[in-house]
Amino acid sequence: MTQIKSALATVRDTLIEGVALVAVSKTKPVELLQEAYEAGQRDFGENKVQEMALKAEAMPKDIRWHMIGHVQTNKIKYMASFVHLVHGVDREKVLKELDKQAKKANRTINCLLQVHIAQEETKFGWSVDELEAVLPNLSAYSNVKVCGLMGMASNTSDKEQVRNEFLGLQSLFNTHAEAQRWDTLSIGMSGDYSIAMACGATHVRIGSAIFGARNYTP
Ligand SMILES: *Cc1c(COP(=O)(O)O)cnc(C)c1O
Numbered sequence: 001m002t003q004i005k006s007a008l009a010t011v012r013d014t015l016i017e018g019v020a021l022v023a024v025s026k027t028k029p030v031e032l033l034q035e036a037y038e039a040g041q042r043d044f045g046e047n048k049v050q051e052m053a054l055k056a057e058a059m060p061k062d063i064r065w066h067m068i069g070h071v072q073t074n075k076i077k078y079m080a081s082f083v084h085l086v087h088g089v090d091r092e093k094v095l096k097e098l099d100k101q102a103k104k105a106n107r108t109i110n111c112l113l114q115v116h117i118a119q120e121e122t123k124f125g126w127s128v129d130e131l132e133a134v135l136p137n138l139s140a141y142s143n144v145k146v147c148g149l150m151g152m153a154s155n156t157s158d159k160e161q162v163r164n165e166f167l168g169l170q171s172l173f174n175t176h177a178e179a180q181r182w183d184t185l186s187i188g189m190s191g192d193y194s195i196a197m198a199c200g201a202t203h204v205r206i207g208s209a210i211f212g213a214r215n216y217t218p
Contacts (some may be wrong), residue, residue: 004035007210016197022066024207027214045205050074056082065139068205070124073097079094080104081174087150087186090124092134093181102143109143109173114148117165119154121138128172135180147186149173153192162192166199
């Protein structure tokens, strides 16, 4: 068994039944994605639109592609025809452009609203107040389906803090899920997905635990 196949098997063994695994393959070459594909993986996450589009061209067509990164509106047209779920919608301008490009592609695009739950300033996402202010506007975007929420916890070893951040998001999710018909809560990465699953994650986004550490060349 290759390293990726065994790492994938190890991660799968620790997932709660029913939780979807998005294999985060950003910066990794298609050969490695192919190995995960051969081990049955069908959901892949990328954080750059053009990289995702190139990989989608090269890989089998039954893959579900997840855009997990910050979305630039001028790149939406490159993924509108095929993206399965856009996790990081953090401003209304993105909803507007997703709707426009989805109409052109003659489809509905599924997305999640990203909520700012971390202490850090750098993470993207709506505050709770901003999110609740945008909910009444969603029906205007007829070719966009908001399926739920996404969040990233603080990058800290303090597990209690991470848990509290996830619990806050779960509570917000539960407040609106029925009225909004939400079924997706995307929380949890390699370092914190066990906590996320205990806080109601339906999707976990796992990269380095499957594909190994990423090298960012400057
Ligand atoms: C990179 C990334 C992940 C995966 O991170 P790992 O720590 O490698 O599992 C998950 N979510 C988002 C939004 C990311 O950018």
